Amino acid sequence: MTEQKVTSRITKPDHTGTIAEAFFIANLLFVGIFYLFLWGLYFISYKHATQVGKNHLKQALLASTITTLIVVVLNLYVWLSAGYASATALIAAEVYLMLVVPVFLVLGILGFTKAVNEKDFKYPIIGNLLGINSTR
Numbered sequence: 001m002t003e004q005k006v007t008s009r010i011t012k013p014d015h016t017g018t019i020a021e022a023f024f025i026a027n028l029l030f031v032g033i034f035y036l037f038l039w040g041l042y043f044i045s046y047k048h049a050t051q052v053g054k055n056h057l058k059q060a061l062l063a064s065t066i067t068t069l070i071v072v073v074l075n076l077y078v079w080l081s082a083g084y085a086s087a088t089a090l091i092a093a094e095v096y097l098m099l100v101v102p103v104f105l106v107l108g109i110l111g112f113t114k115a116v117n118e119k120d121f122k123y124p125i126i127g128n129l130l131g132i133n134s135t136r
Contacts, residue, residue: 017056
């Protein structure tokens with residue numbers, strides 16, 4: 001009998017999409033620090049990620065940019081108008097926490113569950129802007 005050499009190629013799972021979606025969800029409440037972590041993940045992992053991981057990373061990064069810009073604009077408005085010890089600050093915080101966070105949190109959770117299963121997910125508007133085609 002001839003002995004055959006079997007070479008199996010073990011592929012490591014790509015967790016880039018999962019980590020990106022987790023950073024996106026965390027950035028909704030801890031704005032800024034996880035946004036920077038997301039950019040770090042982009043520069044470290046984008047070249048080596050699978051296409052699914054790249055899609056999740058790009059969408060999470062754009063969605064995080066949008067939510068971070070909303071927070072910055074609301075903070076500038078409060079700071080330049082009435083200050084932080086005012087009803088304006090309270091209303092701005094409520095608008096962010098009750099309108100922006102839930103909408104983006106649903107997207108983040110859906111994206112996270114797809115990323116854990118290594119499946120593609122297309123954010124409704126953001127995915128179209130980036131030209132991502134989801135196989136669902």
